[in-house]
Amino acid sequence: MSVFTYHLVKTNYFSAFKILLFPLKIKNTQGLIHAEIMTAMTLGSPIFSPSRMLIRQIAVFAQWENENDIDIFLNKNNFGKILSKGWHTRLTFMRKWGKFNKFEIPDETTEFENPDSPIVAVTIARMKFLEIPRFIHWGRPVEKLVRDHPATTLSLASIKFPNTVSTFSIWKTQKEMTDMVHGHSKVPKPKRHADAMKERDRKDFHFEFTTLRFKPISEFGEWNGQRNIIPHLKNN
Template sequence: MSIFTYHLVKTSYISALKAILLSLKPINTPGLIHAECTTVMTLGSAVFSPSRMLVRQVAVFAQWENEAAIDHFLNKNSLGKIVAKGWHVRLTFLRQWGAISEFEIPDELLESDAPDAPVVAVTLARMKLPEIPRFIRWGRPVEKLVRDHPGTILSLASIRLPRTISTFSIWKSQKEMTDMVRGHSAVPQPERHADAMKERERKDFHFEFTTLRFKPISEFGEWNGRTNFIPDSK
């Protein structure tokens, strides 16, 4: 079974630009199935705020044939050596909604039946460019909901211009995440996510969109001065 990783690193402007422009390719990265390299954004920040797009911070979401390929990338690949200075989590697939090209998503669902188990959620969307203003209108309230939710341990967004947008979040428990999705959380305006999904069903913002749910299996390194984001991950 393949394994997924999510990496975060703060680096120089030049290294960050190279990571985005010269994306990882399976042809020159042994064991890589597909990777998305994006620029980190602050969830819920104003569109034209300096904190909206953090150009020195890079996120890499990747699928690998096995863990040996991940280790080879981090130790031998030029971008991998930069990424290795940050933080990453290794993930096993649980469930998918929607569809996205290039990744090889398993057909079977491996949904955990443990509502108290921590989970990681990744969304990945290819935007319809004329729909971006409408997407921002509906999306920013959801960003604030996820950012401020007591069930999240770490949450962020990222972008690869002109049309790829992604989010990443670590949740204390599967139940807290699903309650948020369904609008059942005990927070102000809990229906923000559910309302945005209804609007997407009415008229889609994207030509490709998926939400992926994962079981975190291990984490490495440090992000923003912190380690051990995953509960009971030791």
């Protein structure tokens, strides 16, 4: 079974631009099925603000044949060595909604054994350019809902120009995340996510879109001075 990873690293401007302009060659990387390399963003921040686009912060969402290939990449590949200085989590796929090309995402769904176990959610989409203003209108309230939710331990967005956008969030429990999705959270304006999904169903914002849920296997390194970001995991 393949393994997914999500990486976060802060670097200098030169390295960040180099990484984005000359991305990793997937076919030359042992065991790498696909990777999306993006610039991190702050969820819910104003569109035109320094905190919206965090140029020095790189986010990578990747799928691998196995964990050994991940270790080789982080220890021997030049880009992997940069990522190894940051934080990452390794993930087992559980279920999906929608479709996104290039990743080999299984059709089978695996249920979580314990509804109180931590869960990682990733969304990734390729935007329709003319729908971007409408997407921002409906999307920013959802970003704020996820960012400020007491059940998340880490949440952020990312972008790859011209039109790939993604979100990443770690939830303390599966139940708290599904409550948020369905508008049952005990927070102000709890139906922001459900309302946005209804609007997307009415008229899609995207060429392709998927929501993925994962069981975290492990986490490595630190992010913004924090370790042990995912509850109840072996950490390295």
